[in-house]
Amino acid sequence: MRITDIKPYPVWIGSRNQLIVKVETDEGIYGLGESGLSGRELAVIGALKHFREFLIGQDPMQRGRIWQELYRSQYFEGGRVLLAAQSAIDIALYDIAGKALGVPVYQLLGGKQRDTIPCFATASGGTGEQMLASIELLWEHDWRVVRTMPLSPRDLGPNVFDPRASIGYTAEWLTKARERFGSELTLGIDYHHRLSIAETASFCQRMPQGTLDFIEEPIRDETPEAYAALRQMTTIPFAVGEEFASKWQFMPYIERHLTDFARVDICNVGGFTEAMKVAGWAEAHYIDLMPHNPLGPICTAATIHLAAAVPNFAWLEVRVTQSENLYYGQSGVSDVEALFPTQPMLDGTVFPVPDTPGLGIDFDEQRAQEHTWRFWEAPHWRRSDGSVTNW
Numbered sequence: 001m002r003i004t005d006i007k008p009y010p011v012w013i014g015s016r017n018q019l020i021v022k023v024e025t026d027e028g029i030y031g032l033g034e035s036g037l038s039g040r041e042l043a044v045i046g047a048l049k050h051f052r053e054f055l056i057g058q059d060p061m062q063r064g065r066i067w068q069e070l071y072r073s074q075y076f077e078g079g080r081v082l083l084a085a086q087s088a089i090d091i092a093l094y095d096i097a098g099k100a101l102g103v104p105v106y107q108l109l110g111g112k113q114r115d116t117i118p119c120f121a122t123a124s125g126g127t128g129e130q131m132l133a134s135i136e137l138l139w140e141h142d143w144r145v146v147r148t149m150p151l152s153p154r155d156l157g158p159n160v161f162d163p164r165a166s167i168g169y170t171a172e173w174l175t176k177a178r179e180r181f182g183s184e185l186t187l188g189i190d191y192h193h194r195l196s197i198a199e200t201a202s203f204c205q206r207m208p209q210g211t212l213d214f215i216e217e218p219i220r221d222e223t224p225e226a227y228a229a230l231r232q233m234t235t236i237p238f239a240v241g242e243e244f245a246s247k248w249q250f251m252p253y254i255e256r257h258l259t260d261f262a263r264v265d266i267c268n269v270g271g272f273t274e275a276m277k278v279a280g281w282a283e284a285h286y287i288d289l290m291p292h293n294p295l296g297p298i299c300t301a302a303t304i305h306l307a308a309a310v311p312n313f314a315w316l317e318v319r320v321t322q323s324e325n326l327y328y329g330q331s332g333v334s335d336v337e338a339l340f341p342t343q344p345m346l347d348g349t350v351f352p353v354p355d356t357p358g359l360g361i362d363f364d365e366q367r368a369q370e371h372t373w374r375f376w377e378a379p380h381w382r383r384s385d386g387s388v389t390n391w
């Protein structure tokens, strides 16, 4: 079997773009992958064009060797753009291998360690009352692992975030959430890299011990030393790593135990080939995976197979729940169902593990023509004084 083409499909779905990648072969078997660098799809497509030139004619079953060639074929290895392209190709090659051998992808990863994949939901809400109502809604639908988002006591205007206004208020309402829902709720928060070390320490110290089960990326992650400093100032477990491209970015966080949950993103880290290495490394340090999964159904399907195959797994992020619908955006139009006629569907709060060959997903290329890619920028946020902060 030989690779005959690499086709990128940047498609606008709901309120954002997804970058789907199809790898075709001379035996008619094809594989699907997805790239995770949301907002910079054109850069990833450029990388895919470079890779296509030397991938055509290669044996798609040689996934490990192709991974090495993709990573090391340029003098300037690595980085988020190249790994995002590489991730999509690697995922598609696993889809091809599964279909060629007639087995689900998890069989290529060592078999299935669990029958269903437990997930966590994200509560919505900009105020404390809205957050509690959202957790209540999720609780009524049997969600017991819920992640929250930073709150603000007042409307500061569009795309404005004030850390000092947020941290005390958010800590107060998380404390109320713990009191209201008790010990059965696993409760986390994602601060989206918006705080400093001092702000994070104050935030954590304003809640009674045991309020939070994890805090996700309160500070930026370029510097592991910053997390090492923060580790001395709070006992709340950390969840870090959704932006990491390659095992080498995970290395200090795992080896120095600067994260307690590995937020691996299979569409950014380097596909199955790299995610399995991160998983093994994390297993050796008793760190569970809590995969990042904010993209489309291909990312979800790939992450389900990864989650099925590893022993050290906590929960999979899912963004289509009673509290939000990231696939469809505000439109409510079920474009995703039309574009992906076969895709993983939640059963309550878990995903069943599919047993069909490959990833168990399909994509309608004809309909994709109707979903033209659009320029989209992640919101550019400011603090109250006008300075730049993270979205």
Ligand SMILES: [Mg+2]
Pocket (backbone or CB within 6 Å): 190, 192, 216, 217, 242
């Ligand atoms: Mg996050």
